Amino acid sequence: MTTVVEPVGDTAIAVRARALGKRYRSKWALRECTFDLPEGRVAALVGANGAGKTTLMTVLSGLLDADEGSAGAVGRVAFVSQEKPVYRHFSAAEMLRLGARLNVVWDEARARRWLARFEIPLDKACGKLSGGQQAQVAFALAIGSRPDVLMLDEPLANLDPLARREVTAELLSEVAETGMTVLLSTHVVAELAGVADYLLLLAHGRLLAGGDLDELLARHVGYTGPRSDAPPVPGTVVAARHDDNQSSFLVELPAGQPRPVVAGQWTERSLTLEDYVLAQLETTRKGAGA
Amino acid sequence: MTATTTAAPVATRSHVGWGDLLWLTWRQHRWTILGTGALVVAVVGLALGMAWHTDATGDTHELLGEWGYIGTAQMLTFAPTVFGAVIAVFWAAPLLSREYEQRTHLVVWSQDITPLRWLTGKVVLLGVTAVAFAAGLGLALVKLLNSINEVNVQPPFPPFSTSSFEAAPQVQAGYAAFGLALGLAFSAVTRRTVPAMGLTLGVFFVTRSFVAGGWRPYFLEPLRKVEPYGVFSMSVGTGDDQSWRVKGYLADAAGNQIRNFDVCTDVNSHVEYTKCMNDSGIHYVSYHHPIERLVPFQWFETGVFAVLAAGLFALAFVWVRRARRV
Amino acid sequence: MEFRIDRSSGLPAYLQLVRQVREALRMGWLSPGDRLPTVRDVVARSGVNANTVLKAYRELELSGLVEARQGSGTFVKSGLGSTDPEVMAALRTRLAEWVREAREAGLDIEDIDALVRSVLTEGEGVAVG
Numbered sequence: 193m194t195t196v197v198e199p200v201g202d203t204a205i206a207v208r209a210r211a212l213g214k215r216y217r218s219k220w221a222l223r224e225c226t227f228d229l230p231e232g233r234v235a236a237l238v239g240a241n242g243a244g245k246t247t248l249m250t251v252l253s254g255l256l257d258a259d260e261g262s263a264g265a266v267g268r269v270a271f272v273s274q275e276k277p278v279y280r281h282f283s284a285a286e287m288l289r290l291g292a293r294l295n296v297v298w299d300e301a302r303a304r305r306w307l308a309r310f311e312i313p314l315d316k317a318c319g320k321l322s323g324g325q326q327a328q329v330a331f332a333l334a335i336g337s338r339p340d341v342l343m344l345d346e347p348l349a350n351l352d353p354l355a356r357r358e359v360t361a362e363l364l365s366e367v368a369e370t371g372m373t374v375l376l377s378t379h380v381v382a383e384l385a386g387v388a389d390y391l392l393l394l395a396h397g398r399l400l401a402g403g404d405l406d407e408l409l410a411r412h413v414g415y416t417g418p419r420s421d422a423p424p425v426p427g428t429v430v431a432a433r434h435d436d437n438q439s440s441f442l443v444e445l446p447a448g449q450p451r452p453v454v455a456g457q458w459t460e461r462s463l464t465l466e467d468y469v470l471a472q473l474e475t476t477r478k479g480a481g482a
Numbered sequence: 483m484t485a486t487t488t489a490a491p492v493a494t495r496s497h498v499g500w501g502d503l504l505w506l507t508w509r510q511h512r513w514t515i516l517g518t519g520a521l522v523v524a525v526v527g528l529a530l531g532m533a534w535h536t537d538a539t540g541d542t543h544e545l546l547g548e549w550g551y552i553g554t555a556q557m558l559t560f561a562p563t564v565f566g567a568v569i570a571v572f573w574a575a576p577l578l579s580r581e582y583e584q585r586t587h588l589v590v591w592s593q594d595i596t597p598l599r600w601l602t603g604k605v606v607l608l609g610v611t612a613v614a615f616a617a618g619l620g621l622a623l624v625k626l627l628n629s630i631n632e633v634n635v636q637p638p639f640p641p642f643s644t645s646s647f648e649a650a651p652q653v654q655a656g657y658a659a660f661g662l663a664l665g666l667a668f669s670a671v672t673r674r675t676v677p678a679m680g681l682t683l684g685v686f687f688v689t690r691s692f693v694a695g696g697w698r699p700y701f702l703e704p705l706r707k708v709e710p711y712g713v714f715s716m717s718v719g720t721g722d723d724q725s726w727r728v729k730g731y732l733a734d735a736a737g738n739q740i741r742n743f744d745v746c747t748d749v750n751s752h753v754e755y756t757k758c759m760n761d762s763g764i765h766y767v768s769y770h771h772p773i774e775r776l777v778p779f780q781w782f783e784t785g786v787f788a789v790l791a792a793g794l795f796a797l798a799f800v801w802v803r804r805a806r807r808v
Numbered sequence: 809m810e811f812r813i814d815r816s817s818g819l820p821a822y823l824q825l826v827r828q829v830r831e832a833l834r835m836g837w838l839s840p841g842d843r844l845p846t847v848r849d850v851v852a853r854s855g856v857n858a859n860t861v862l863k864a865y866r867e868l869e870l871s872g873l874v875e876a877r878q879g880s881g882t883f884v885k886s887g888l889g890s891t892d893p894e895v896m897a898a899l900r901t902r903l904a905e906w907v908r909e910a911r912e913a914g915l916d917i918e919d920i921d922a923l924v925r926s927v928l929t930e931g932e933g934v935a936v937g
Contacts, residue, residue, distance in 0.1 A: 216806065234857050250808045255591060257804075271592040273808075277585035279510070286509065293502040294593035298493045330589070337593065338492060361855040368851045368858035386813035386821035386856040406820040406863075459922075460929060462818030 204231040206266050206341050206373035207252060213260030214247050220397050221247040224261075227392060227402045229375065231266070234367055236384050236405075237377040238469055239394035245377040246274065248394065249343050252375070267340025268297065274345040276330035280319030284312050284329045288336060295337040302366075303336025309362060310355075324351055331359065335366055344376040348383070360387055381466045393469060395476040405465065411447065412468055416440040417458035425452040431471045442471050498595050503603030506590075514573060515611060522615045525561045526622040532558075533622075533629040540633055552638050555630055559645035562616075562623055566657030569612045570686045574665025575678040577604065578802070582673040588808060597802050605666065605795065612658040620654035641776050642726030644694060650780045656787035661686060663794035670801040693786060699728040701782050704769035708733075711759040711766055724773040735763030809837060809845065811854045811861075821856060825864035833873065833884065844874060844882040 207229040214222040222244045229235050237245050250256045252263050253271035278287055284307055292298040307314065310328040318326055327350065334342060347363075348356045364387065367374055375392075378384065391408055393401040401408060412430065415423050416438065423429060423441035431442040442463070445451060454460050463471075508515070532555065536542055542551040578601075581587040591597045627646050631637035639646045647653070664686055668678040711732070731739045746758035771779070809832055813821050832838040845853075847861045865882050868874045875885045910920050 233859065253592065255588065255808050256806075268594060269592075271588065273585060273588040273592075275585045275588075277589050279586055279589070280584065282509070290506065290509075290590075291593065292493065293505050294498055294590065294595050296495050296497060296594045300493070301491070333589070334592075357855055361852055364855060364857055365848060365852045368848050382815055385815040385817075386824075386854075386860055389857050389859045406822060409818075409820055459926065464816060464818050466816075467818070 204266075205229065206231040206233070207264070207375060209248075209252065209261070209263045211261035212248070212251065212258050212263050214244075214251055214256065215259045222251065222258075222397045225394075225399045226261075227399060229373060229390060229392075231373050232367075232371050233390040234364065234374045234388050235376070235390035235392055236381075236388035237375055237392045237394060238381055238384070239377075239379065240473060241379060243394045244397040245379075245394055246345055247397075249345050249375065249377060253343050265341045268295075268337070269341045269343060270334040270337050270339035271343045272330050272334045272345065272347065274349065276323075276327040278318040278326050278329050278333075280317065282318055283315045284318060284321070284332070285314040287318060287329050287333055291333045291336045297338045299336050299338045302338070303332045306332040306335050306362065310358070324355055327351065328359075331363075338370065339372055341373045341375065344374065346378060347376050348378065348380065356383065381469045385465050391465075393472055395473055400472050400476065409463055409465065409468060410451070411445045412442060412463050412471075413445060413451065414440065414442050414461040414463060414467070415454065415458050416461065417456075424454045424456075424458045431475060498593075498599070500603065503600070504607055507604055507607045511573070511608065515608075518568060518573070518615065521561075522565075522619055525558060526618055528554075529558050529622040529626040533626040536626075536629040536633055542630055542633060552630070555626060555639075556645070558626065559623060559639070559649060562619055562649045562654050562657075563645075565616055565619055565654065566661040566690070567683060567686050568661075569616075569658050570661030570665040570682045571679050573608060573612060574662045575669050575682045576675045577608075577666055578669040578798075579673050579675040579678045583675060598799060601799060601802055605662070609659060609662055612662055613655045616654035616658035617651040620649050620651035623649035624651070640726075641724055641773060642771065647698075647776070647780065647783075648694070652784045653780050653787075656784035656791075657690070659791040660689075660787040660794070663791035663798070664689075666798040667794040667801070670798040689790070693783065697786075698779065698783060699726075699771075701779050702771065702775060704728045704771055707768050707770060709766050709768075711764045712756055726771040726775075728769045728771065730766060730768035730770075733765050733767050735765075737765075737767075739767075740764070811850055811856060813854065813856055822860045822863040822867065825850075825856070825861065826867050829864070829868055829873070838884050840884050840886055842884045843880075844884065846881060 205228045207227075209225050209227050212222060212225040213220060225248065237248065239245050247256070249271065250273075251258050252265060253269050254265075255271065279290070282290065288300065288303050288307075291303060292300060304314075307328065310325070312321070312325050312328050312332070318329055321329065327347075331347070334344075344363075348359065351359060360383070363374070366372070376388070389405050391402060391405045392399060413425075415425070417424060418439065419434060419437050420439045423432075423443045425443060425445065427443040427445045429441055430444050433440050532551075578587070581590070587597070590600055624646075627639040627649060631639055641647070648657075661682075665678065665682045668681045668685075669675075672678045672681065732741070734740050734745075745762055745764065746755055749755045749758050809828075811825055811828055813824055817824060819827070829838065829844070838844075844865065847858050847865070850856055850861045851858050865874065865876070869876060869882075873885060874882050876882045907920065910923070915923070
């Protein structure tokens with residue numbers, strides 16, 4: 193039970209994308225995506241519906257070929273699609289049998305533990321299980337294959353609030369035990385704090401931002417003060433709002449510098465993940481590139 | 483407290499083998515395979531039973547009456563005609579489309595197996611089974627038809643007749659392979675089970691009809707034979723000549739085609755008619771394939787469907803490989 | 809101890825954990841020699857990412873509050889309430905003096921609170937905790 197303390201800033205890369213592009217007929221679903229996801233991270237792929245999250249995941253997991261650029265994951269990848277599909281005529285035990293048969297690494301005990309944790313009957317046909325139970329079978333299959341990289345497309349969608357919390361906790365326990373890298377997509381940002389430690393923000397097929405979540409949040413600060421054309425600190429203005437006698441700015445501070453001290457009439461405000469994501473997404477809606 | 487790390491036995495191996503694909507294929511398609519197999523066994527059993535009875539008793543009257551017996555045999559010859567279509571529509575057409583519809587292709591292709599390896603496994607295992615079924619069916623039917631032909635003065639199933647020709651095991655194997663490939667191709671392209679089944683059924687029978695009716699008579703240039711009318715009329719219906727007459731007509735002495743009711747219209751008997759025809763220099767011109775061409779033709783037809791199957795398999799594989807969506 | 813993450817807080821999750829440990833020390837729920845829950849336990853019970861927990865523990869270690877003992881876990885090294893009582897008393901007197909001055913200048917409680925907060929956040933930008 194020794195807790196192996198690995199440096200969080202470990203530079204080993206688990207998933208890499210370089211100028212990745214994917215097109216459906218003439219429309220680009222994904223364009224110029226470049227990022228490195230370090231090993232052992234739990235990364236959230238965030239974006240509005242139709243932002244290209246599913247496309248990115250299917251390309252990264254090798255189910256679709258990219259039209260541009262390159263993508264690669266280190267080691268074995270398991271992908272659980274949004275529908276969490278299972279074979280309707282297979283029982284949960286047979287789905288695990290499938291996992292054992294079709295994977296070069298298989299951890300039956302781990303998969304069964306997941307099913308037991310969520311009280312899924314082993315010998316009932318999956319078609320007769322509820323949607324939530326089918327999702328657990330799909331998760332168990334992915335967990336049992338002991339992937340190096342686990343990709344989950346909207347894993348929490350269609351789960352009730354209690355199951356969401358339990359799945360999250362179980363998933364994070366698995367991550368802690370196995371050291372796998374997780375990439376999960378979601379459009380519900382509010383539940384990510386403390387869960388994800390890495391963020392990939394996607395809008396209209398392009399990567400708006402990516403990086404260590406705490407760092408991203410630390411570098412973005414909201415300032416409110418008297419009506420002004422510029423924020424009180426140096427940095428890139430992500431968003432600005434003005435009314436008659438007040439201005440507020442969302443500023444991206446320059447990297448590698450301590451947070452500047454504001455004086456006088458300005459107040460500063462730390463951002464929640466949700467604030468940050470919404471502000472970023474808003475910039476694309478207005479067509480004003482950040 | 484998770485104070486204990488359970489040393490869970492994690493199974494590790496170098497690759498996913500054929501045994502694993504066999505397990506998956508059997509688990510997913512066992513009822514289809516068993517159902518088809520049961521029908522094949524029933525038809526084969528009935529055919530061999532009837533053949534044995536015919537061989538033993540030397541006639542085809544006793545059991546069901548003359549026409550009942552031949553009629554049953556004819557019903558059985560229907561089995562090889564439809565077997566390829568059964569494979570095409572019920573085995574192959576749902577193979578990919580059902581996975582796409584239920585999104586389960588995402589499950590199976592997310593394991594340590596590529597789509598192409600998975601597809602290869604299924605095609606090979608189902609293909610071998612289907613071809614074996616088809617060949618078995620064909621062999622049993624060939625045996626029955628031969629037995630019936632042997633005890634009849636006028637063989638009801640001449641070798642070039644559709645039933646006899648198509649019952650040959652290699653031809654049956656060709657149809658089965660073609661059916662599998664055709665269904666698979668439509669399954670890959672449409673991604674929908676019902677349209678795939680419909681299109682497969684239609685195209686299967688159109689292709690079969692075209693090859694059987696439009697092409698088979700001309701696999702080779704038919705031989706031309708010119709006989710005096712008298713000789714021709716004596717040979718009709720004896721069963722001695724097993725060749726396949728593709729077409730024939732009456733010609734006058736100059737070799738022009740005539741219609742037989744335009745000449746010798748004022749005679750009163752068959753003998754007089756024959757004499758009149760001979761005296762008028764009427765000939766019968768026919769185009770036919772001799773019996774020696776039977777087996778080469780059957781192999782050629784097998785080849786035609788094998789080539790079609792190969793092309794369709796390639797199409798299905800390329801289609802799956804180059805999928806533009808999941 | 810039980811950790812919880814306030815997802816509506818602008819404070820990074822790992823700092824929330826740090827703060828909760830410090831609070832537990834201040835309140836006396838934890839005292840020197842106590843063992844912090846294992847990373848795995850925190851993950852399983854609070855649904856917090858292991859990296860977040862590790863980061864929080866490292867932060868606590870850097871500030872000298874806890875120490876990781878190879879193979880046996882993370883232990884509380886020192887308490888928080890160890891500031892010299894005399895120093896505490898002096899600080900309090902000066903603060904009371906300052907508050908009185910502020911009130912005389914016309915500031916109400918809300919104004920004072922905002923002022924204190926703005927001074928406090930000035931410091932937070934650089935160091936952590």
